[in-house]
Amino acid sequence: MARISAAQRRQDFVNAAVEVIAKHGIDGATTRRIAEQAGANLAMVHYCYDSKEDLFADVYKFVVGKFRVLSSKVDPEATLTEAARKILRDIMEYYVESPSFAISALELINWARRQHEDSGIELYDRALEGARTALRDAAADSPVDEETVDEIASAIACLSDGFAVGWITYGDRAFAEKQMRIADSLFENWLAARLGSASVAG
Amino acid sequence: MARISAAQRRQDFVNAAVEVIAKHGIDGATTRRIAEQAGANLAMVHYCYDSKEDLFADVYKFVVGKFRVLSSKVDPEATLTEAARKILRDIMEYYVESPSFAISALELINWARRQHEDSGIELYDRALEGARTALRDAAADSPVDEETVDEIASAIACLSDGFAVGWITYGDRAFAEKQMRIADSLFENWLAARLGSASVAG
Amino acid sequence: MARISAAQRRQDFVNAAVEVIAKHGIDGATTRRIAEQAGANLAMVHYCYDSKEDLFADVYKFVVGKFRVLSSKVDPEATLTEAARKILRDIMEYYVESPSFAISALELINWARRQHEDSGIELYDRALEGARTALRDAAADSPVDEETVDEIASAIACLSDGFAVGWITYGDRAFAEKQMRIADSLFENWLAARLGSASVAG
Amino acid sequence: MARISAAQRRQDFVNAAVEVIAKHGIDGATTRRIAEQAGANLAMVHYCYDSKEDLFADVYKFVVGKFRVLSSKVDPEATLTEAARKILRDIMEYYVESPSFAISALELINWARRQHEDSGIELYDRALEGARTALRDAAADSPVDEETVDEIASAIACLSDGFAVGWITYGDRAFAEKQMRIADSLFENWLAARLGSASVAG
DNA sequence: AATGAATGAGGCTTCATTCAT
DNA sequence: TATGAATGAAGCCTCATTCAT
Numbered sequence A, B, C, D: 001m002a003r004i005s006a007a008q009r010r011q012d013f014v015n016a017a018v019e020v021i022a023k024h025g026i027d028g029a030t031t032r033r034i035a036e037q038a039g040a041n042l043a044m045v046h047y048c049y050d051s052k053e054d055l056f057a058d059v060y061k062f063v064v065g066k067f068r069v070l071s072s073k074v075d076p077e078a079t080l081t082e083a084a085r086k087i088l089r090d091i092m093e094y095y096v097e098s099p100s101f102a103i104s105a106l107e108l109i110n111w112a113r114r115q116h117e118d119s120g121i122e123l124y125d126r127a128l129e130g131a132r133t134a135l136r137d138a139a140a141d142s143p144v145d146e147e148t149v150d151e152i153a154s155a156i157a158c159l160s161d162g163f164a165v166g167w168i169t170y171g172d173r174a175f176a177e178k179q180m181r182i183a184d185s186l187f188e189n190w191l192a193a194r195l196g197s198a199s200v201a202g
Numbered sequence E: 001a002a003t004g005a006a007t008g009a010g011g012c013t014t015c016a017t018t019c020a021t
Numbered sequence F: 001t002a003t004g005a006a007t008g009a010a011g012c013c014t015c016a017t018t019c020a021t
Helices: A006-024 A031-037 A042-048 A052-071 A080-097 A099-116 A118-138 A146-170 A173-195 B006-024 B031-037 B042-048 B052-071 B080-097 B099-116 B118-138 B146-170 B173-195 C006-028 C031-037 C042-048 C052-071 C080-097 C099-116 C118-138 C146-170 C173-195 C197-201 D006-024 D031-037 D042-048 D052-071 D080-097 D099-116 D118-138 D146-170 D173-194
Strands: none
Touching: A006 A031, A006 A042, A006 A052, A006 A099, A031 A042, A042 A052, A052 A080, A052 A099, A052 A118, A080 A099, A080 A118, A080 A146, A080 A173, A099 A118, A099 A146, A099 B099, A099 B146, A118 A146, A118 B146, A146 A173, A146 B099, A146 B118, A146 B146, A146 B173, A173 B146, A173 B173, B006 B031, B006 B042, B006 B052, B006 B099, B031 B042, B042 B052, B052 B080, B052 B099, B052 B118, B080 B099, B080 B118, B080 B146, B080 B173, B099 B118, B099 B146, B118 B146, B146 B173, C006 C031, C006 C042, C006 C052, C006 C099, C006 D099, C031 C042, C042 C052, C052 C080, C052 C099, C052 C118, C080 C099, C080 C118, C080 C146, C080 C173, C099 C118, C099 C146, C099 D099, C099 D146, C118 C146, C118 D146, C146 C173, C146 D099, C146 D118, C146 D146, C146 D173, C173 D146, C173 D173, D006 D031, D006 D042, D006 D052, D006 D099, D031 D042, D042 D052, D052 D080, D052 D099, D052 D118, D080 D099, D080 D118, D080 D146, D080 D173, D099 D118, D099 D146, D118 D146, D146 D173
């Protein structure tokens, strides 16, 4: 196999792991399958990582980072409502674009929870925190109370997670489009009632 | 070990499986652990079931049945909006009451999807169908078009699944209460806009 | 199940065992399969026999007895040559008529040898002894030396066993007919040369 | 454990399997016993073979090849009669030399028959075909009709199989010598009558 | 007499991991 | 750096056998 930098190799394994986890579940993601998916030798996995758990921790970090990025693409000029809806839409669209990521993210939440109880919460928390930060930025002009930010972030989590489960289960793009519209619609009406009906009336 | 009828033993194994799946994940739910949880000998699992997959199929049926029941407890006098909100609330409350069930349900969806692709959809579909039927019954007096029923059911699925993921991850009752309120609020506003504000005003 | 005499029940199990051994081999002949073949409950096997080995010992005795019978049907008026050929033919024909018996007999020889070393020999010995006795009877008028009787019996064993292996393997009746003719022909020529051409000419 | 190439290890396993099959029967030839006999770790069997059946298929090929070799050692100057008798003698002598092989060959025929019906026949057929080819070569100078070749090969099969059963059962070398003489004698007289010729008259 | 329920031992196979080169 | 070979633990499942009714 070609000589690649260790860093690149590790990234290959992380990407491979995401695919394998999506296809076979977290427990079906064996070192052998991951190595195969990465086009590497089985022993190479333990050459790059001390253990399988170490690799998964890296995958975990990768997923957390992804959520961060998804929340940070908000237009600085956007209103709070616009920002909130965009975050939700971006997440759902990324799920549709990369179903492997969607499945793996849910699998990893469960895996992490089973491992340490706390570390499952961590992923969820960090994703929430990413959303909160973006929302605060968007509301910079007309500050809202922290509880409102918190609730909006929670709503995003609820709707995006609910969407993910349905999309993962059906794997059907048309179904996903419909679910996205419903989720967006749920969010829109709620935001309007929550933040002042102006946006809905308009 | 006490001599119990095979039928009763099977029920014991199903209950035990739900607990073990919740604790260790679907792949961590080994026959040994399930037997232990059920207080039975390992070989007993294969006395009652031809294979582990058979047992899981039974667990699957049990979960599907539970969703049916949850959707069928609607007051016959309720309006469509009331019925819809009650179904969502009943599901979420049952999740809180029985976190093992919530986790297992999600695990089984993934398991079924990985097994047969179609049978993952089946659970989701049957749960949806249960909700649709209940909604149609509630709307008997003032019939609504099928698409509306369908969308409401989809919204229930999205919100209840999203709630489940959060609740499962945190395992914190206070957090769950808050999430329930948010989900309910999302649903309420949306229903009002969807079905005419009368129901909300009223 | 119907109440049957213990003796009859045991015979049922023996017959069932012969069929199951033929189909699944001696090690594939599980108590469960034998019980099923006999139309009896699994526990019934151990109600009639202390152990599986006990049952097999009974099957063994049954097979030995069958060989005895096959050698004893010689016409008292027959010459030695006629008697010898008839014994061989009877054995081969019974093999063709009951392939299950043929397979089981070979399986049991191997089983017995693996069990006790000596008891494998026993079946073979008793079958040989049966043939020898019949041959001696046939040669009553013109006594032959014991070694000749012994060799003839050995030849019968060799030819009938060789036939059995081929017949079992092919399971084809036409093939069996051809093999029988060859075995008979081998035996005929050899007997003629061995016992003097008189018998052949006659 | 010594690091050996997988190819060599596979050969070790094949040899070990022959011994274990001879000692414990085809169904008593457990992976554990075979590994132990080969001086290898249990899991090593599955490192070299996908399954136990794969290993047995290799053993099967090994046995088939052996029969081929046994039929191909005929002196090119030999007459048909000489060639035929040499093939039979070589087979019987190899059986005596390697009782494990003799037992395993018979066990494998039964195993193969139970597995696929056809593949049991295959071994027998290939062994027959090896004999036929050798006989045709020997009869190159004075060609005989195909049916005669066929019958001679069948006679060899019948006699060698019959010898094998007896030898396996008794495991006694003196007995085997006697049986070999009888088989040879049966064959000799039959060949003489079959192919004409003085050898019997003389 | 008959049978459903129960169990310890052992079968094949897969896994994460380590070792030697 | 890279990889073929090796292994103990644990997975699912089946078996002969026993127990309680």
